[in-house]
Amino acid sequence: MTDLNKLTISDARDALRKGDVTSVELTEACLTAVQGAGALNAFVHDTPDLARAQAQAADARIAQGDAPAMCGIPLGIKDLFCTRGVPSQAASRILEGFTPEYESTVTQNLFDAGAVMLGKLNMDEFAMGSSNETSCYGNVVNPWRRGNDEAQLTPGGSSGGSASAVAADLCLAATGTDTGGSIRQPAAFTGITGIKPTYGRCSRWGIVAFASSLDQAGPMTKTVRDSAIMLGAMCGHDPKDSTSADIPVPDFEAMLTGDIKGKVIGIPKEYRMDGMPDEIEKLWADGTAMLKDAGAEIRDISLPHTKYALPAYYVIAPAEASSNLARYDGVRYGHRGKLAQGDGITEMYEKTRAEGFGHEVQRRVMVGTYVLSAGFYDAYYNRARKVRTLIKRDFEEVFAAGIDAILTPATPSAAFGLGEMTDADPVQMYLNDVFTVTVNLAGLPGIAVPAGIDRQGLPLGLQLIGRPWEEGDLLNTAYALEQAAGFVAKPAKWW
Amino acid sequence: MSIDLETAAKVAKLARIRVDEDALPALAEEFNTILGFIEQLGEVDVEGVEPMTSVTPQRLKRREDVVTEGDQQDKILANAPDAREGFFAVPKVVE
Numbered sequence: 001m002t003d004l005n006k007l008t009i010s011d012a013r014d015a016l017r018k019g020d021v022t023s024v025e026l027t028e029a030c031l032t033a034v035q036g037a038g039a040l041n042a043f044v045h046d047t048p049d050l051a052r053a054q055a056q057a058a059d060a061r062i063a064q065g066d067a068p069a070m071c072g073i074p075l076g077i078k079d080l081f082c083t084r085g086v087p088s089q090a091a092s093r094i095l096e097g098f099t100p101e102y103e104s105t106v107t108q109n110l111f112d113a114g115a116v117m118l119g120k121l122n123m124d125e126f127a128m129g130s131s132n133e134t135s136c137y138g139n140v141v142n143p144w145r146r147g148n149d150e151a152q153l154t155p156g157g158s159s160g161g162s163a164s165a166v167a168a169d170l171c172l173a174a175t176g177t178d179t180g181g182s183i184r185q186p187a188a189f190t191g192i193t194g195i196k197p198t199y200g201r202c203s204r205w206g207i208v209a210f211a212s213s214l215d216q217a218g219p220m221t222k223t224v225r226d227s228a229i230m231l232g233a234m235c236g237h238d239p240k241d242s243t244s245a246d247i248p249v250p251d252f253e254a255m256l257t258g259d260i261k262g263k264v265i266g267i268p269k270e271y272r273m274d275g276m277p278d279e280i281e282k283l284w285a286d287g288t289a290m291l292k293d294a295g296a297e298i299r300d301i302s303l304p305h306t307k308y309a310l311p312a313y314y315v316i317a318p319a320e321a322s323s324n325l326a327r328y329d330g331v332r333y334g335h336r337g338k339l340a341q342g343d344g345i346t347e348m349y350e351k352t353r354a355e356g357f358g359h360e361v362q363r364r365v366m367v368g369t370y371v372l373s374a375g376f377y378d379a380y381y382n383r384a385r386k387v388r389t390l391i392k393r394d395f396e397e398v399f400a401a402g403i404d405a406i407l408t409p410a411t412p413s414a415a416f417g418l419g420e421m422t423d424a425d426p427v428q429m430y431l432n433d434v435f436t437v438t439v440n441l442a443g444l445p446g447i448a449v450p451a452g453i454d455r456q457g458l459p460l461g462l463q464l465i466g467r468p469w470e471e472g473d474l475l476n477t478a479y480a481l482e483q484a485a486g487f488v489a490k491p492a493k494w495w
Numbered sequence: 496m497s498i499d500l501e502t503a504a505k506v507a508k509l510a511r512i513r514v515d516e517d518a519l520p521a522l523a524e525e526f527n528t529i530l531g532f533i534e535q536l537g538e539v540d541v542e543g544v545e546p547m548t549s550v551t552p553q554r555l556k557r558r559e560d561v562v563t564e565g566d567q568q569d570k571i572l573a574n575a576p577d578a579r580e581g582f583f584a585v586p587k588v589v590e
Binding site: 097098099100101198199200213239242243245246305307308310311312314315322326329330331332333334335336339343344345346347348349350351353354357362363365366367369370371373380382383384385386387388389390392425426427430441442443468 | 498502506507509510511512513514522525526528529530532533534535536537538539541544545546547548549550551553555556558567570571573574575576577583585586587588
């Protein structure tokens with residue numbers, strides 16, 4: 001077998017079980033691909049020794065029979081996940097040198113299932129960004145290009161390293177996290193699949209916190225089937241996360257029948273934005289037609305508070321971030337600022353945080369501090385939480401009226417050039433999350449599926465939003481969409 | 496609502512982030528752009544709406560108030576920038 005790094009999880013699993021390939025061989029193929037892809041800047045801490053040891057153990061387990069689906073599958077892990085003995089710094093200078101003494105629940109679950117870790121993946125600092133330009137490791141580059149134009153494009157963010165690595169076949173799949181769209185937007189920008197499950201599906205324990213009421217981990221994969229397989233291995237109840245749901249995890253893969261006859265798909269009119277590029281408009285219409293042809297009923301719906309999702313998010317997320325990031329004070333881990341003679345503890349805090357946090361993180365921490373400060377708490381923070389209640393209610397009402405899933409574009413555009421947004425004000429960058437952020441505020445599952453190519457030759461994605469806890473049904477609708485769209489394009493290798 | 500330099504400096508102080516004097520005007524401008532965007536929330540009728548506390552309706556689980564993973568002083572201190580005699584060390588706190 002050649003090009004083992006290009007396999008999907010499901011094909012690799014089948015080949016491993018048949019004995020056609022070993023995990024050691026798969027792992028070596030991926031390690032070679034990683035080594036040759038420095039130009040993408042996707043992997044930032046390689047763990048080849050650990051990967052080889054895990055691959056050998058996986059091969060032994062497979063040989064005994066009855067190994068789980070993820071056994072022997074080489075993965076990349078977003079730097080936001082704490083991994084024991086391996087640097088985990090959320091792409092921030094402030095966590096430089098931090099090597100956790102513990103393992104995040106999600107990575108532990110994956111390792112328990114026999115998965116192999118190739119290394120840690122680049123991302124926006126503390127997952128704050130939509131273009132992977134806020135990382136202390138430097139920008140991640142999208143393997144896709146606009147035809148023969150050599151201009152470097154963003155893979156999206158914050159899980160940009162994960163997206164780039166999967167799209168470029170450096171690993172079979174990767175973990176991502178999604179607070180406002182950080183799995184779905186980069187998946188759409190790189191022509192891969194990514195699902196953010198219902199809030200509470202995946203344990204947040206050991207994942208560096210950004211906005212705890214919004215953060216969820218999820219898989220970023222080459223196919224919908226792979227997302228179903230990997231999500232099943234990642235989630236499950238965890239007593240160490242008080243918001244982790246104590247409900248059974250179904251066999252998501254077994255629910256992929258491709259049959260969506262009679263399912264009701266909602267098309268929300270509020271997602272038809274002014275100035276939406278006609279290619280996005282067409283992609284959305286094409287996706288709607290595909291689901292209809294597959295036997296679904298299409299219904300126009302209204303989610304009236306959609307417009308207020310982004311402003312509510314940019315109160316709630318920075319507020320929670322300012323609180324979560326208060327722990328980076330130079331005392332217990334990571335960077336401590338350089339102190340002058342006579343500096344006291346306040347100077348230590350202020351210098352540590354000024355040196356350690358990048359510009360975007362500082363800005364969000366300060367915005368969060370402001371909206372939580374005396375006199376503004378009610379006007380901003382409480383009001384945003386009330387609007388959040390209304391946004392969730394919008395979804396509850398359409399689901400109660402019989403909608404099974406909602407189809408929207410995943411992003412307002414294809415991938416843009418690195419540096420193109422440098423001079424824009426921060427709000428322009430925030431608009432990238434306009435279609436995805438509602439899903440986090442309402443705690444719902446959402447999946448991005450590659451569905452087309454624009455005239456520049458770049459991938460475009462559609463998003464499906466499902467009912468809470470019904471990831472299986474959502475994945476099945478996504479599977480039907482994937483089959484109808486027939487997206488098979490890959491970026492031409494230039495790196 | 497417009498943020499002046501004094502407010503920007505106060506927010507930086509509250510957030511315990513050192514911001515140089517000459518960086519304050521740009522910071523205040525960015526705050527104003529973001530807050531201008533957030534102002535839209537004022538249009539929404541939120542009369543009688545409860546602020547969300549939990550996105551998924553569930554009762555937080557309780558557990559016995561006992562030590563579950565104790566006796567790990569060396570691991571706790573392993574990543575400290577400055578640890579001495581089993582403690583985190585910081586600059587002098589009291590005069």
